[in-house]
Amino acid sequence: MTISSPDIIRAAGISRTFGKGAGAVTVLKDVNLSLPAGRLIAFKGRSGSGKTTLVNLLGALDRPTEGTILFGGRDIAALPERRRDEIRRGEMGLVFQSFALIPLMTALENVEFMLRIAGYPAAGRRAAAAEALEQVGLTPRMHHRPYELSGGEQQRTAIARAIAHKPKLILADEPTAELDSRTGLTIVKIFRDLVQQGLSVILTTHDPAIMEIVDQVYELEDGRIVAVH
Ligand SMILES: Nc1ncnc2c1ncn2[C@@H]1O[C@H](COP(=O)(O)OP(=O)(O)O)[C@@H](O)[C@H]1O
Ligand SMILES: [Mg+2]
Numbered sequence: 001m002t003i004s005s006p007d008i009i010r011a012a013g014i015s016r017t018f019g020k021g022a023g024a025v026t027v028l029k030d031v032n033l034s035l036p037a038g039r040l041i042a043f044k045g046r047s048g049s050g051k052t053t054l055v056n057l058l059g060a061l062d063r064p065t066e067g068t069i070l071f072g073g074r075d076i077a078a079l080p081e082r083r084r085d086e087i088r089r090g091e092m093g094l095v096f097q098s099f100a101l102i103p104l105m106t107a108l109e110n111v112e113f114m115l116r117i118a119g120y121p122a123a124g125r126r127a128a129a130a131e132a133l134e135q136v137g138l139t140p141r142m143h144h145r146p147y148e149l150s151g152g153e154q155q156r157t158a159i160a161r162a163i164a165h166k167p168k169l170i171l172a173d174e175p176t177a178e179l180d181s182r183t184g185l186t187i188v189k190i191f192r193d194l195v196q197q198g199l200s201v202i203l204t205t206h207d208p209a210i211m212e213i214v215d216q217v218y219e220l221e222d223g224r225i226v227a228v229h
Pocket of ligand 1: 047
């Protein structure tokens with residue numbers, strides 16, 4: 001039986017041009033995407049193909065030059081910056097290649113700090129942070145600082161930070177690029193588990209082993225989606 005799921009995010013006629021006049025570079029060209037909710041989706045493509053640019057647009061970190069991006073029934077491309085910030089902080093979770101943890105804070109404090117920025121009620125922060133760290137299997141290490149954690153543990157902390165406020169969508173740009181391939185796979189398995197629990201995850205990668213365990217792969221080439229499998 002196939003259950004059709006609604007889309008978590010939909011992009012129509014997206015282009016992104018950087019710069020103006022003779023120096024203008026068009027990095028994304030007429031990208032159209034309808035990404036179903038509750039899936040683990042990968043954007044694949046060579047370096048420079050436009051993956052980061054696309055993730056930044058879907059995550060409301062950047063605006064398209066043309067086109068619409070529907071998320072939760074709104075065109076986030078057209079909303080004022082403040083609303084975009086609210087939506088990103090409240091309904092999305094971002095994970096980066098570089099982990100981007102605060103060095104002086106423990107794993108738990110890093111997650112709590114992000115909850116504070118997201119406007120999460122103070123009284124529930126500690127419990128929500130601890131729960132998120134448990135979801136990524138990091139409870140035994142939660143009082144350690146980043147330099148005391150392995151790369152994989154640091155990335156798991158960053159994932160906990162991205163999920164603690166219970167977003168609908170996780171966007172992860174090359175989340176395994178700084179990890180060895182075995183550790184990278186354990187990270188993707190965490191995303192698999194989160195999808196099992198109802199989250200939608202979009203990640204970028206060029207690791208062929210990762211393509212095997214995602215639900216759908218969108219292949220980018222020179223700023224266009226050239227294949228879906
Ligand atoms: N702010 C920017 N100004 C000009 N060119 C950019 C900018 N950001 C990205 N690009 C260019 O866009 C292309 C795609 O970049 P990117 O989205 O980072 O690709 P990927 O993540 O697939 O490696 C590259 O050629 C890059 O140099
Ligand atoms: Mg990139």
